[in-house]
Amino acid sequence: xxxxxxxxAAAAALELVxxxxxxxxxxxxxxxxxxxxxxxxxxxxxxxxxxxxxERTRELCESFSIPLATLEEMPxxxxxxxxxxxxxxxxxxxxGGGGALLREKIxxxxxxxxxxxxxxxxxxxxxxxxxxxxxxxxxxLKATWNAIEKCISELGLEAPLALRGGxxxxxxxxxxxxxxxxxxxxxxxxxxxxxxxxxxxxxxxGLFLGYADVVFLAGExxxxxx
Ligand code: 5RP
Numbered sequence: 001x002x003x004x005x006x007x008x009a010a011a012a013a014l015e016l017v018x019x020x021x022x023x024x025x026x027x028x029x030x031x032x033x034x035x036x037x038x039x040x041x042x043x044x045x046x047x048x049x050x051x052x053x054x055e056r057t058r059e060l061c062e063s064f065s066i067p068l069a070t071l072e073e074m075p076x077x078x079x080x081x082x083x084x085x086x087x088x089x090x091x092x093x094x095x096g097g098g099g100a101l102l103r104e105k106i107x108x109x110x111x112x113x114x115x116x117x118x119x120x121x122x123x124x125x126x127x128x129x130x131x132x133x134x135x136x137x138x139x140x141l142k143a144t145w146n147a148i149e150k151c152i153s154e155l156g157l158e159a160p161l162a163l164r165g166g167x168x169x170x171x172x173x174x175x176x177x178x179x180x181x182x183x184x185x186x187x188x189x190x191x192x193x194x195x196x197x198x199x200x201x202x203x204x205x206g207l208f209l210g211y212a213d214v215v216f217l218a219g220e221x222x223x224x225x226x
């Protein structure tokens with residue numbers, strides 16, 4: 001995805017942001033472009049309060065002096081703007097390529113609306129080509145890994161698993177690990193979501209079902225609002 005497309009999608013979503021809003025601010029390279037544009041607006045006197053979805057985004061926001069609150073201080077938000085790794089035609093998403101899925105989902109759930117910004121290569125008929133991030137507690141990793149494999153096989157699916165970071169595991173802002181599951185094709189995202197969340201060591205996964213309200217897809221012909 002070219003930088004220009006990320007900026008175009010971000011600029012389109014910025015038009016949804018109204019003065020005084022309580023705004024969730026997403027994570028990833030597309031969300032970073034949104035944060036930069038927002039920072040320029042704030043520097044011109046535009047007033048919002050942001051809740052970042054990761055430590056990385058918090059640092060970026062601080063570098064632009066965007067006023068921030070924690071979700072503790074501001075537990076209800078008007079809008080969150082965030083990227084995605086895949087979007088299907090029902091607005092189901094895979095997120096978590098940047099490892100921030102847990103906070104992203106908590107913030108999305110606390111937000112009245114979610115706007116997704118992406119380029120049109122992220123629009124898919126069926127989710128699953130992008131490996132599904134599954135955030136797990138490091139305690140009992142092997143047992144959780146086995147339980148995930150069992151759950152996948154009981155659903156009649158196949159998905160090789162990979163610990164993100166391998167021998168030096170990637171650690172999320174919440175102190176967890178991520179297992180990436182390569183399904184190739186997820187026909188029933190809702191069933192998979194429920195089954196994964198039934199596993200005690202699974203903290204969260206990157207299927208965002210029923211969160212996105214509007215999707216801005218940037219392509220060669222401009223930005224489409226879905
Ligand atoms: C981070 C995410 C990102 O929104 C997703 O990975 C898309 O990132 P990018 O805009 O860099 O393609 O879910 O956890």
